[in-house]
Amino acid sequence: MIVRCALLLVVLWQLVGCAVNPATGRTDFVMMSERQEIELGQRYSQEILKQYPRYPDEKLQTYVQQVGERVARYGHRSQLQYRFTVIDSPDINAFALPGGHIYIHRGLMAYLGSEAELAAVLGHEVGHVTARHSVRQQSQSTAWNILGQAVAVGTGVGVAGDLTNVLGGAFVSGYGRDMELEADGLGAQYLARSGYDPQAMIEVVKVLKAQEDFARDQAQAKGQEVPPSGYHGLFDTHPDNDTRLRQVVAAASPLASGQGEVGRDVYLRQIEGMPFGDSAAAGVRRGQRFYHGGLDFTLAFPPGWELINRADAVIVHAPDQQAFVVMSLEPLAQQATAQEYLARRAGRQQLVQQDSFRQAGLEVATGVVPGSAAKRVAVIMREKQAFLFVAAVKGHGSLESQDAQFLEVIRSFRPLQAQERELTEPRRLRLVQLKPGQGLEALSGQMSVEGDPLTRLRLLNGLYPGGQPRPKAWLKMVR
Incomplete structure (x- = not known):
């Protein structure tokens, strides 16, 4: 047994690789060649596009690609073929895949205020790629898993393998503060060398800090728990007055040749007209109703409930997130009644409390899957489409309580009426120049947003919670 364990550890040692990090000059533990890294990124990128649709504005896509290439040209791995993509999502996020695939959500772009800030976000993500952070994480995770298997086989105790996997997962979960700060420093260098103002790093942190403050204030006003940051870790691991962050930005500043470029006007012109919040392709929320022009339907959700609009499903949930309804769309491969379809989907699971009826001219079937975690299921048939609903209560809550x-959500589903077509169009970003003597309070009356328009106007323009704009400033509006 000792010999077998020793042999497995020898195999582990042979799998271990060390390589000089091109960005830091340090020797890193890696188990992947650059070619394998690129291939991995290509595979992941195909999965990303299935989950996150590409924003259908090629002019903006070209602009972001050009800004990203300008920054990446001065990176430590300029030989990589970087691909910068805008995702058609209102989320505040950006991320990088191995090998140079970098994504930014249009939701984040709406809150940035200049080309330099866009370059700061992209530069940070380039920093993750050049420092091979994802590769290092995967290599560490793989090594822990292999070591766990070796210990499990060598000792005959399977729990040892499980324990080692847990330890390895905890060790590599998230990029961590050091990697994020390292990406900040690298991004600031690339920003300065490409001619942008490296202080834009600090400005992006302020944007993200304002988002966190806004989310906290909104949650507290509703008596809810403060939601976790939507960002994957970029910048939000440190506040805008973080000494170490300011140090890495200051260290990059001498690399800039002359006054660093900011590019506020050109950036604002590029994003003018961009959807704010939901897009027409994904469907639009208006108050407590959801409208989808392409799929020709609308549904409502109860007061206080919230809606999550994903590429593969629409989810509505109660304020405490313990009760939820998931609606997905499935093509009909063969003709069937609503009851037949629901029975086929239920498979061996028994359906009780079954009912069928017509709703807005559409055939509907519903029932309950009993058990300790009972579920309400329903299907609404329309031509060659099946709108499938699954509803449940988490934990020990009873289905009857919700x-x-x-049923209220399910029964609210219907085709759009003619006068509702305009509600399927998204709100868009518009630029407005502040007139002499005009205050934000008066200007906010022109905003078309959910909630407090003045608060959203401040947040959108980097003025949250109580900042004031410069005279005659161009401001982003939502209309």
Whole structure:
């Protein structure tokens, strides 16, 4: 047994690789060649496009690609073929895949205020790629898993393998503060060398800090828990007055040749007209209703409930997130009644409390899957499409406690009416120049947003919670 364990550890040692990090000059533990890294990124990129649609504005896509290439040209791995993509999502996020695939959500772009800030976000992500952070994480995780298997086989105790995997997962979970700060420093260098103002790093941190403050204030006003940061870790691991962050930005500043470029006007012109919040392709929320022009339907959700609009499903949930309804769309491969379809989907699971009826001219079937975690299920048939609903209560809550709300959501589904077509169009960003003597309070009356328009106007323009704009400043509006 000792010999077998020793042999497995020898195999582990042979799998271990060390390489000089091109960005830091340090020797890193890696188990992947650059070619394998690129191939891995290509595979992941195909999965990303299945989950996150590409924003259908090629002019903006070209602009972001040009800004990203300008920054990446001065990176430590300029030989990589970088691909910068805008994702058609209102989320505040950006991320990088191995090998140079970098993504930014249009939701984040709406809150940035200059080309330099865009370059700062992209530069940070380039920093993750050049320092091979994802490769180092995967290599460490793989090594822990292999070591866990070696210990499990060598000792005959399977728990040892499980324990080692847990330790390895904890060790590599998230990029961590050091890697994020390292990406900040590298991004600031690339920013300065490419002619942008490296202080834009600090400005992006302020944008993200304002988002966190806004989310906290909104949650507290509703008596809810403060939601976690939507960002994957970029910048939000440190506040804008973080000494170490300011040090890495200051260290990069001498690399800039002359006054660093900011590019506020050109950036604002590029994003003018961009959807704010939901897009027409994904469907639009208006108050407590959801409208989808392409799929020709609308549905409502109860007061206080919230809606999550994903590429593969629409999810509505109660304020405490313990009750939820998931609606997905499935093509009909063969003709079937609503009851037949629901029975086929239920498979061996028994359906009780079954009912069928017509709703807005559409055939509907519903029932309950009993058990300790009972579910309300329903299907609405329309031509060659099946709109499938699954509703449940988390934990030990009973289905009966929320079933009336579930049925309310299901029964609200119907085709669009002619006068509702305009509600399927998204709100868009518009530029407005502040007139002499005009205050934000008066200007906010022109905003078309959910909630407090003045608060959203401040947040959109880097003035949250109580900042004031410069005279005659161009401001982003939502209309």
